[in-house]
Amino acid sequence: MNPDDIKYHREHAWVRVEGKKATIGITDYAQQQLGDIVYVELPEADTEIDADSELSEVESTKATSPVVSPVSGTVVEVNEDLADTPEIINEDPYGNGWFVVLEMTDPSEVNDLMSKAAYEKFLKEEEGK
Amino acid sequence: MAIKLTIIGAGPGGYVAAVRAAQMGAQVTVIEDTEVGGACLNRGCIPTKTIIASAETLERMRRAADFGIEPAGAVGYNLAKIRERKDRVVSMQAQGIRNLFKSWGVNLIEGRGSLLSPDAVRVVRKDGMTMDIKSDNVIIATGSRPATIPGVSFDNEQVISSDDAVQLKSIPKSLLIIGAGIIGCEFAFLYRTFGAEVTMVELLPRALSTEDEEMADLIEREFKKSKIKLITNVRVEKVEKDGDGLMVAVLSDGRQIKTEMVLVSIGRKMNSEDLGLEPLGVATGKHREIIVNEKMETNVPGVYAIGDVTGKMLLAHVASHQGLVAVGNALGGDEKMDYTTVPSGIFTMPEIGSVGLREKQAAEQGIKYRVGRFEYRALGKAHAMGEITGMVKVIADETTDKVLGVHICGAHATDMVHEGALAVRMGVTAKQLGGMIHAHPTLSEVVMEAALDAHKTAIHAPKAGG
Numbered sequence: 312m313n314p315d316d317i318k319y320h321r322e323h324a325w326v327r328v329e330g331k332k333a334t335i336g337i338t339d340y341a342q343q344q345l346g347d348i349v350y351v352e353l354p355e356a357d358t359e360i361d362a363d364s365e366l367s368e369v370e371s372t373k374a375t376s377p378v379v380s381p382v383s384g385t386v387v388e389v390n391e392d393l394a395d396t397p398e399i400i401n402e403d404p405y406g407n408g409w410f411v412v413l414e415m416t417d418p419s420e421v422n423d424l425m426s427k428a429a430y431e432k433f434l435k436e437e438e439g440k
Numbered sequence: 441m442a443i444k445l446t447i448i449g450a451g452p453g454g455y456v457a458a459v460r461a462a463q464m465g466a467q468v469t470v471i472e473d474t475e476v477g478g479a480c481l482n483r484g485c486i487p488t489k490t491i492i493a494s495a496e497t498l499e500r501m502r503r504a505a506d507f508g509i510e511p512a513g514a515v516g517y518n519l520a521k522i523r524e525r526k527d528r529v530v531s532m533q534a535q536g537i538r539n540l541f542k543s544w545g546v547n548l549i550e551g552r553g554s555l556l557s558p559d560a561v562r563v564v565r566k567d568g569m570t571m572d573i574k575s576d577n578v579i580i581a582t583g584s585r586p587a588t589i590p591g592v593s594f595d596n597e598q599v600i601s602s603d604d605a606v607q608l609k610s611i612p613k614s615l616l617i618i619g620a621g622i623i624g625c626e627f628a629f630l631y632r633t634f635g636a637e638v639t640m641v642e643l644l645p646r647a648l649s650t651e652d653e654e655m656a657d658l659i660e661r662e663f664k665k666s667k668i669k670l671i672t673n674v675r676v677e678k679v680e681k682d683g684d685g686l687m688v689a690v691l692s693d694g695r696q697i698k699t700e701m702v703l704v705s706i707g708r709k710m711n712s713e714d715l716g717l718e719p720l721g722v723a724t725g726k727h728r729e730i731i732v733n734e735k736m737e738t739n740v741p742g743v744y745a746i747g748d749v750t751g752k753m754l755l756a757h758v759a760s761h762q763g764l765v766a767v768g769n770a771l772g773g774d775e776k777m778d779y780t781t782v783p784s785g786i787f788t789m790p791e792i793g794s795v796g797l798r799e800k801q802a803a804e805q806g807i808k809y810r811v812g813r814f815e816y817r818a819l820g821k822a823h824a825m826g827e828i829t830g831m832v833k834v835i836a837d838e839t840t841d842k843v844l845g846v847h848i849c850g851a852h853a854t855d856m857v858h859e860g861a862l863a864v865r866m867g868v869t870a871k872q873l874g875g876m877i878h879a880h881p882t883l884s885e886v887v888m889e890a891a892l893d894a895h896k897t898a899i900h901a902p903k904a905g906g
Contacts, residue, residue: 349828350665372828375815394664 312339314405318421319430320381324366325405328421333382335366336409337400340434341378345371348400351393353410358386360413362420367410369400382420384413442467443771444575446561448553448715451478452756453747454581455537457763462544464771469573470546471553471563476537477530478583479603479748480756486533487606488626490526492787495633499789506826517634523608549573555580555716558742562716577742577770580715580730581763584708584748589618591678592704598687599679599702602627611636612700616689618676619706620647622786625659627703628668629789639669639697641676641689648786652798652847654813654833659788659849662829666789671695710749727751734776736766744770758782781865785854790830793857796845796864799835808838812870812894814886816850819900821881827851832890834860836870843868843891852883859887870894 729751747759830850846860
């Protein structure tokens with residue numbers, strides 16, 4: 312279920328890297344935990360965001376939760392479809408449910424993120440706590 | 441012999457003062473130049489809330505499918521019938537005030553009153569007759585009216601005030617609201633629900649700048665969900681008529697906004713003109729408000745002022761309470777006005793109810809405080825009602841634990857805030873508030889959980905950092 316061409320952050324966000332561009336979304340685990348997503352607060356284009364800081368806030372029927380950016384960069388693209396159909400995050404978290412594209416300021420930050428195998432191991436440990 | 445009291449203005453300040461004075465045995469005359477009930481009943485609180493009830497019904501009908509309800513036809517609205525309902529509610533309440541006056545023997549004179557001396561009021565009656573009324577004390581309760589900004593004047597058709605907006609003559613395709621304060625925000629949701637494209641322009645960095653910032657943030661997010669556009673940190677330089685019948689607003693950043701209608705809701709002006717204040721030397725301030733002390737006395741003995749015209753807090757319930765204080769003093773008592781526990785309600789979608797200190801005020805006053813927060817969506821009742829948006833925030837003194845402020849944004853916030861008001865007024869602690877049994881299943885449980893959260897002991901919240 313979790314793709315292996317992306318990197319994972321411990322706060323349950325993912326990054327797909329193409330050159331200096333990083334597409335960011337939340338993981339399948341995150342959307343399952345949140346439940347039905349009803350609204351996503353997204354940053355505007357040109358916003359600068361640091362790694363591990365708040366990128367977005369997601370409102371689901373259960374909670375309002377911050378989404379943390381796995382990498383630092385400037386917002387170059389925002390998924391406008393989320394405004395009217397936030398449920399696509401639940402339906403397709405790794406595809407149509409992407410949040411933003413960042414132009415990374417420090418692509419080496421990607422090296423600190425987890426692979427699919429590492430993330431799944433991390434999830435097992437979290438669940439076992 | 442009974443004390444004679446003359447009250448100029450029969451709004452929520454004047455009529456409440458009149459009834460109380462009559463209860464206390466005074467001989468009361470009230471002078472009103474339009475309709476009893478004032479702006480509150482005729483152009484404010486009551487008509488807007490009546491229309492909002494229609495808007496909320498419409499909004500719920502649009503969500504009917506979520507509740508498993510299948511309306512037979514398309515959901516629509518009939519503006520004329522909404523207006524009729526509003527007029528009916530307003531006239532019934534006005535009749536209620538007239539009946540109260542009759543029952544308590546309050547003499548109502550329809551006309552314009554002005555002071556001749558501290559013990560005499562001249563009335564130009566609606567029928568053109570002039571009469572002078574002698575009394576021991578006078579209470580001025582003449583209220584306020586919508587203000588506008590330089591470069592923008594009301595034409596009551598395309599450039600309107602809240603007085604016109606509440607008449608609901610038509611729903612424009614596009615509406616520009618200047619001023620994102622309480623009135624502007626209420627009308628934004630209202631006109632949006634009826635289908636207008638709404639843009640708001642605000643001089644300050646945020647909407648609802650007098651509210652706790654987290655409540656204002658929540659409403660700003662609801663604007664986004666409702667597709668209401670909010671532009672902040674910008675001034676409207678002028679509004680002009682365009683060639684094609686639209687209005688064009690020119691903003692201080694050079695932007696131009698084309699719109700069918702403009703609602704100016706930037707504040708209110710005191711009705712302190714033509715009252716004969718100057719010859720008597722009744723002191724007014726720089727906003728033309730009548731200056732009063734905490735006993736509601738002006739600087740001229742025997743002359744009191746209450747309500748919006750005093751420029752203190754432009755709220756109907758404050759006017760009413762000021763009226764009670766003024767009457768108490770005019771009839772020989774010693775009462776003082778206390779503004780520390782004034783709850784307020786904003787009828788946005790969802791509502792805001794707040795009382796006491798905003799977090800920023802607590803910080804500015806150097807108070808060490810703790811904050812408890814709780815979201816509606818964490819509790820079953822909110823889901824059952826289909827009203828999951830919202831939160832309660834409780835601010836408590838870190839040392840004494842006394843509740844300093846309660847802020848609620850969400851369904852029924854304006855009703856729920858009074859538990860917070862009682863807590864603030866009586867010096868209840870966050871532990872006591874959270875420790876009180878709250879009935880299940882009710883939205884009031886959110887207040888309990890927020891109070892508990894001030895000590896990180898809310899039940900329906902995951903362990904922090906867990």
